[in-house]
Amino acid sequence: MNELTSAQLQAWQISRLERESPRKFIENCHLSIVGELLKCGSHLEISNCYNLEDLCHSDSEVTEKLCRLGDNIVEKLVNWTRNLPFYEEIPQETRSQVLVNKWHPLLVLITTVQKALQAGSDTQLSHFTDLHQCNMALLDKYLSRMFSETYDPSLITKDVRNVMEKITHLMWTFMYMGLRREEYVCLQAILLMGDVDLCVILSQIQQRFKAALQYLVSRLHPHQPHRFSQLLLQLTEIETASAMLLSSKMIYIPFFLNDCNPVM
Numbered sequence: 023m024n025e026l027t028s029a030q031l032q033a034w035q036i037s038r039l040e041r042e043s044p045r046k047f048i049e050n051c052h053l054s055i056v057g058e059l060l061k062c063g064s065h066l067e068i069s070n071c072y073n074l075e076d077l078c079h080s081d082s083e084v085t086e087k088l089c090r091l092g093d094n095i096v097e098k099l100v101n102w103t104r105n106l107p108f109y110e111e112i113p114q115e116t117r118s119q120v121l122v123n124k125w126h127p128l129l130v131l132i133t134t135v136q137k138a139l140q141a142g143s144d145t146q147l148s149h150f151t152d153l154h155q156c157n158m159a160l161l162d163k164y165l166s167r168m169f170s171e172t173y174d175p176s177l178i179t180k181d182v183r184n185v186m187e188k189i190t191h192l193m194w195t196f197m198y199m200g201l202r203r204e205e206y207v208c209l210q211a212i213l214l215m216g217d218v219d220l221c222v223i224l225s226q227i228q229q230r231f232k233a234a235l236q237y238l239v240s241r242l243h244p245h246q247p248h249r250f251s252q253l254l255l256q257l258t259e260i261e262t263a264s265a266m267l268l269s270s271k272m273i274y275i276p277f278f279l280n281d282c283n284p285v286m
Contacts, residue, residue, distance in 0.1 A: 052237040055230065058107045059207035065102040066132070066210070088274045099125055106211060108227045116221050123217050126273060127264040131213055133276040134189060134260070135206050138196035153197075154190040157279060161186065164278040181270040188263045189279065195256060202242060205253060208235035213257050 103109065103121050112120065137153075162178065208231055215228035232254075239250045267273050 052234040055234040062105045063207050124214050127260050129276045130264045131260050133279050134192040135196050138201040150194045157190050182272050185266045
């Protein structure tokens with residue numbers, strides 16, 4: 023009898039595990055997906071893109087500054103997408119459209135989870151009103167620094183204030199829920215695959231990510247039966263916030279709120 027190759031041996035071991043313990047096999051699949059998503063997260067570390075202190079003091083035009091920042095972030099989003107589980111299953115002609123449609127909602131998600139993920143967050147920001155005032159002050163500070171003498175506080179219109187309230191509410195919700203990084207990386211992948219009308223495979227891949235998140239939530243939070251549905255609901259709110267930002271022409275707001283070293 024010929025010796026089995028390593029790939030054949032691995033396939034045989036997986037097949038045996040699936041036959042002997044289907045439940046254990048499914049659990050391992052979910053955990054494997056989460057593990058891969060956590061590894062991919064390193065490609066989406068964008069905090070080092072936010073050199074807003076330098077941007078505020080450079081001589082280039084504001085539009086050029088923000089475009090340069092956006093290009094850096096999009097490049098990281100592309101690398102992250104290409105390393106996701108099941109990426110190779112997406113048709114070639116669909117891959118670019120997936121990210122084109124979801125890059126801004128992803129940026130909003132990244133923005134709104136940061137305070138929840140930061141260990142030892144400032145407890146003074148635990149109340150919604152405090153967090154909202156902090157975000158508004160930060161936005162005003164960056165706008166005044168970047169536009170210098172031409173800055174007019176009236177730029178912060180009612181629409182922009184509504185957007186800021188929506189974003190702040192998402193931030194506060196993730197903080198209140200105590201969002202875990204494992205949950206966050208699943209939400210990113212689910213959000214990216216949200217355009218299920220583009221092709222059937224996106225819906226299938228999204229369901230795998232949802233199943234992994236649901237299993238993870240049941241393990242991490244066994245006494246919160248509604249947590250999974252609450253997390254998915256936040257993705258709907260993310261999409262709404264993104265649409266509001268695009269409509270208000272202030273798509274760069276997440277750039278300011280994501281800065282790890284805010285200008286003072």
